[in-house]
Amino acid sequence: MSGLVVLWVGKRAPEAMESLVEEYRQRVGRFMPCSDVRLRPAEGRGGDRGRVLAQEAEQIAGHLQPADVVVALDERGTEHSSEELARWLGECRKRARVAFVIGSDLGLDPGLVTRAHLKLSLSRLTLPHLLARLLLWEQLFRACDLLTGGAYHRAAEGGGEAFQAQPVIKQGRGRVGRGGKV
Numbered sequence: 001m002s003g004l005v006v007l008w009v010g011k012r013a014p015e016a017m018e019s020l021v022e023e024y025r026q027r028v029g030r031f032m033p034c035s036d037v038r039l040r041p042a043e044g045r046g047g048d049r050g051r052v053l054a055q056e057a058e059q060i061a062g063h064l065q066p067a068d069v070v071v072a073l074d075e076r077g078t079e080h081s082s083e084e085l086a087r088w089l090g091e092c093r094k095r096a097r098v099a100f101v102i103g104s105d106l107g108l109d110p111g112l113v114t115r116a117h118l119k120l121s122l123s124r125l126t127l128p129h130l131l132a133r134l135l136l137w138e139q140l141f142r143a144c145d146l147l148t149g150g151a152y153h154r155a156a157e158g159g160g161e162a163f164q165a166q167p168v169i170k171q172g173r174g175r176v177g178r179g180g181k182v
Contacts, residue, residue: 002093003033009041009056009104013130022045024137031144037063041088048108057109059143068099070116072108073132077119082153086143102133
């Protein structure tokens with residue numbers, strides 16, 4: 001089943017930020033099944049960083065399905081425009097569920113990053129994890145809107161050709177859930 005899941009390791013954000021994340025998650029849910037799944041950071045964070053990252057990677061792996069297209073959010077990843085991300089997401093979700101993975105404040109296990117289908121950087125700026133999660137959900141909504149020809153995205157004047165996409169996402173009855181598996 002296609003759709004998407006955002007798996008993230010960390011503490012819940014203040015309620016105002018969580019509310020914004022939930023708003024965009026619900027908007028994405030109008031286009032496809034989606035969920036936002038929080039995983040607790042591993043214990044013993046003051047000790048062996050490699051062990052902690054390996055434990056967190058195990059937790060993440062427990063929420064991945066064999067056919068998932070895995071996207072690791074990584075500061076060394078590739079940056080994409082909103083239009084490029086929309087095209088990529090439109091193609092991928094035809095085949096499988098797309099799983100976006102945001103690591104803890106320690107990052108992601110190198111093995112998990114290596115196995116990911118895409119290493120995505122949201123910006124060259126250093127972003128707090130809660131802000132990265134909000135930005136990711138907003139961009140996922142923007143991608144869905146672009147793919148269906150919606151009016152949310154406004155391309156810059158004179159900034160190139162307008163986004164042309166065949167609608168690959170049918171707006172409709174995506175399952176909306178705060179957690180759990182999609």
